[in-house]
Amino acid sequence: AQKITQTQPGMFVQEKEAVTLDCTYDTSDPSYGLFWYKQPSSGEMIFLIYQGSYDQQNATEGRYSLNFQKARKSANLVISASQLGDSAMYFCAMREYNEKLTFGTGTRLTIIP
Amino acid sequence: DVKVTQSSRYLVKRTGEKVFLECVQDMDHENMFWYRQDPGLGLRLIYFSYDVKMKEKGDIPEGYSVSREKKERFSLILESASTNQTSMYLCASSLRGSRQYFGPGTRLTVL
Numbered sequence: 001a002q003k004i005t006q007t008q009p010g011m012f013v014q015e016k017e018a019v020t021l022d023c024t025y026d027t028s029d030p031s032y033g034l035f036w037y038k039q040p041s042s043g044e045m046i047f048l049i050y051q052g053s054y055d056q057q058n059a060t061e062g063r064y065s066l067n068f069q070k071a072r073k074s075a076n077l078v079i080s081a082s083q084l085g086d087s088a089m090y091f092c093a094m095r096e097y098n099e100k101l102t103f104g105t106g107t108r109l110t111i112i113p
Numbered sequence: 114d115v116k117v118t119q120s121s122r123y124l125v126k127r128t129g130e131k132v133f134l135e136c137v138q139d140m141d142h143e144n145m146f147w148y149r150q151d152p153g154l155g156l157r158l159i160y161f162s163y164d165v166k167m168k169e170k171g172d173i174p175e176g177y178s179v180s181r182e183k184k185e186r187f188s189l190i191l192e193s194a195s196t197n198q199t200s201m202y203l204c205a206s207s208l209r210g211s212r213q214y215f216g217p218g219t220r221l222t223v224l
Binding site for chain 2: 004009035037042043044045047050091093099100101102103104105106
């Protein structure tokens with residue numbers, strides 16, 4: 001089974017709208033971490049947000065929030081008030097006990113003016 | 114600020130050549146990682162290292178080897194490059210239990 005599943009290969013969103021990028025995960029490890037990274041066309045991987053499996057509250061970082069639903073094993077990224085600069089590839093990733101990250105296949109987000 | 118640098122942004126090599134990709138980090142991180150990124154497949158882990166001279170295979174180690182002689186440097190080696198190793202290669206480093214910081218990537222083309 002896929003450890004990280006991102007079911008949206010591409011999304012188009014109007015500028016200033018909120019957008020939700022889906023991510024589901026699969027693990028039997030009770031202690032894990034979930035990450036979202038952004039990759040613009042320049043290729044660099046930019047860390048956005050982190051959620052630990054024991055964290056009681058959903059993580060937030062500025063316009064980014066993580067909608068963490070542990071029972072459903074989902075960790076969706078929400079971007080509020082999207083901007084043209086948000087156009088990029090977005091990757092969800094999970095870290096289990098051994099420091100390794102497993103990545104999803106990514107979602108290409110395009111913001112339309 | 115953490116800095117992870119990679120020796121080349123773009124590299125073109127011929128089939129059968131030995132290829133070295135270098136990665137250097139300046140924040141005394143214990144962990145270092147090599148990934149390859151291909152369209153539709155996301156990032157896949159090739160090798161990682163917890164400490165100097167330590168290495169562990171990732172999900173796709175075949176055709177690759179690594180070297181970590183100093184804490185700040187982690188090298189990826191393609192012993193005999195093949196066309197199916199044409200890809201984007203990303204290096205990352207982290208402290209134990211912390212997030213990974215990525216380098217700018219090396220786009221390798223094998224002709």
